[in-house]
Amino acid sequence: KKSENQRDNERKDRRRNRYADQRHAAKIWKYYNPEVSGNGAGKGVIGCGWTLRAEGLAEVIRVDQEGKSPRAYLSGTYRCDLRWVCPCCTIKKSEEGRKELNAALAQGRRTGLRPVMLTLTARHKHNISLKDFWGRLSKAEQDLKISDIWKKLNKQHFPGGFAKTVEVTNGKNGWHPHLHMVIITNAPTEEEAISIVEDLRAEWLHQLNRHGLDGKSKAAQARSFDV
Secondary structure, three states: OOOHHHHHHHHHHHHHHHHHHHHHHHHHHHHHOOOOOOOOOOHHHHOOOOOEOOOOOOEEEEEOOOOOOOEEEEEOEOOOOOOOOOHHHHHHHHHHHHHHHHHHHHHHHHOOOEEEEEEEOOOOOOOOOHHHHHHHHHHHHHHHOOOHHHHHHHHHHOOOOEEEEEEEEEEOOEEEEEEEEEEEEOOOOHHHHHHHHHOOHHHHHHHHHHOOOOOOOHHHHHHOEEO
16 A cells, blocks of 8 residues: 555656646647747647746745645646647646536436446557548547437437547557547436437448448447447
């Protein structure tokens, strides 16, 4: 079992690494955008945490924590809030999203609604680029949501709507973006909720085929749509 001192040191290491990653993200952005005078997407990561806000005053804030070492941070600095670009703001935005989702799920339970977890993905090989694969996958998702079956189920069974997040991993077949959705259904039982969402499987596989991805093989049928 780890001591509190060991856990504290691990927390400090994670924060150091996070800020180091943030500065590296800024270097990557400047490398690909040498003319930084414009307002291109992602530019904010350059000054995030290192640039004063308009009032021009920064302070070091110390937070005492019971049973833990004190924590310190800078106030008065600019924050970019870029989820996909900034390693520091990603954690902040993810925590905000987690709280919002938990509140929605709690409200759903109080009103008798049932959540279903759906994962959408596609099979691919290492020779397809992240940009190409993500473009095809995201277009398939967009077209799924304007399909007749989605509109029908959304109207009849999804009164609580849905929440979506994108996860990107990297394995032997290269970059692998995939979509996780929590769909709030009005089904009376968990089994019926799953059955309702399962009705989207054929349409998802159809959309993968339409956009040049594998929606026909047995492996695709088994793994590209998971409830």
